[in-house]
Amino acid sequence: MPKMKTHRGAAKRVKRTGTGKLVRSQQGMNHILTKKSSKRKRQLRQRVVVSAVDQKRLEQLLPGNAG
Numbered sequence: 001m002p003k004m005k006t007h008r009g010a011a012k013r014v015k016r017t018g019t020g021k022l023v024r025s026q027q028g029m030n031h032i033l034t035k036k037s038s039k040r041k042r043q044l045r046q047r048v049v050v051s052a053v054d055q056k057r058l059e060q061l062l063p064g065n066a067g
Contacts, residue, residue: 007062010061015047022062023050026044028044029044
């Protein structure tokens, strides 16, 4: 059986931490920024851990990233 290929779209959006957790960027920072407060924009820059519901699916899409 051939090797599993990494889903390139998922690989560009999700990174693995040193402990093996998956982190992603938050949505809402691409456009219409004038009406958002500075505090909100600052908080949106932070990375967040992927929810447990999505974790299993992303593990399948990223087989080569053992961490």
